[in-house]
Amino acid sequence: MSVEEQIREQLTAGLVPVHLEVANESHMHSVPPNSETHFRVVVVSDAFAGKRQVARHQQVYGLLAAQLEGPVHALALHTYSPGEWQERENSAPTSPDCLGGSKATSPEAQA
């Protein structure tokens, strides 16, 4: 099973999300082609209602502990309750550009 599928499966089982996006963004970073190292996840679940963001992310990290100890290097997380998701008109922020390794483009990052 790919890492992407593992993430999807763990989060579906643990949070019963009403909306779930798992995107492999590894191609945006300085890793070999077809890597599974950088992911962006959007989860909308009743389990998050009334919880602070830091607690929500810790809950997700708990579910994905095996992946984070293994292949996953970066995990952009956007966690919402169904009500918050509706207020945001069903959209989450995008990830920043990489600044490290061969993807370094800004003069500061290359110094």
Next chain:
Amino acid sequence: MDILDTIKEQIQSNSILLYMKGSPNQPQCGFSAQTVQALMACGERFAYVDVLSNPDVRANLPKYANWPTFPQLWISGELIGGCDIVTEMHASGELQTLVKEAAAAQSAS
């Protein structure tokens, strides 16, 4: 000093503390860069630790914090979150309030 004691001391003695990759002027990761930008926009002084040049901190802080990745923003001894949370709090105005309060508390003490 034990590395965990070092980490605890850093968190206790700096009311606004960012663990990041690189420095605020030369961030080495897009997530760290975005977090620094949000924090600098609040206009208060903050401390930082570059985890790339402190491998002990990089190896041990995630377990202590129950937070596997960097950056990590700590305010008044409490983990606020990583890039995604800090960016969203900045957009909503919550971050400015929190940072101003922490800075005021530190200068008063």
